[in-house]
Amino acid sequence: MKSHQNRVAVVTGAARGIGQAVCRQLADRGASVIAVDIAEPAETLDQLAESGHKALGLVADVSDPDRTREIGDEVRERYGRCDILVNNVGIYPFVDIGDLTYETWRKVLTVNLDSQFLMTKAVLPSMKDAGWGRIVNLTSNSIGLVVPGLSAYMASKMGAIGFTRALANDVAAHGITVNAVGPTLTRTPGVVSAVSPDLQEIVSQGQAIKKIGEADDVVGTILFLTSEDSHFVTGQTIMADGGLVRL
Secondary structure (H helix, E strand, C coil): CCCCCCCEEEEECCCCHHHHHHHHHHHHCCCEEEEEECCCCHHHHHHHHHCCCCEEEEECCCCCHHHHHHHHHHHHHHHCCCCEEEECCCCCCCCCCCCCCHHHHHHHHHHHHHHHHHHHHHHHHHHHHHCCEEEEEECCHHHHCCCCCCHHHHHHHHHHHHHHHHHHHHHHHHCEEEEEEEECCECCHHHHHHCCHHHHHHHHHHCCCCCCECHHHHHHHHHHHCCHHHCCCCCCEEEECCCCCCC
């Protein structure tokens, strides 16, 4: 299945978790992958190499305007264009609103939302030149749930939906689609360190599909939205969450 043959894909938050799984499966389907993370994405590159794929790893803070411009320039210089952008990076500190500082608020909004804008700006010119592009912004099904301590996170993820809807209008004439994907509570290294196994089980039992989400469970939706098959789907938010939240 080479549904992404000869496509060039940039994935943020690619060092582990959902981003790592996206990189792996895009490469398996023929894409040239650029794995971007604030940490060295060595494990992701090793996994791809084991499957016979070459990939580029970039260490970057994607909430930095100058660094994101550099990424766009480097991708275009090396590959000629960017076809696919998966804005996956995100942080989710659990902080009661009474203890939430402005600094933490701004950090969450900057990493989770500003990075989507900045990375889009960085790669959009090459997508427009090519007349083809796929942008997927990660949101969260938590926006439809009762979860204490996530004021900043939920604000950023609702912002991602608004950005997705508006951007889809602005770029459709250039053959570019923009969609959002909202995972459930997914068993990634970050979640494992922050959320108890009991809570993971409780969430999974509220889903129609009663299994704890894994990174690979989310990737199929992203693969569709970054393929040619999704050419008539844009501005949408799809919850890849086992049927827990329904829009």
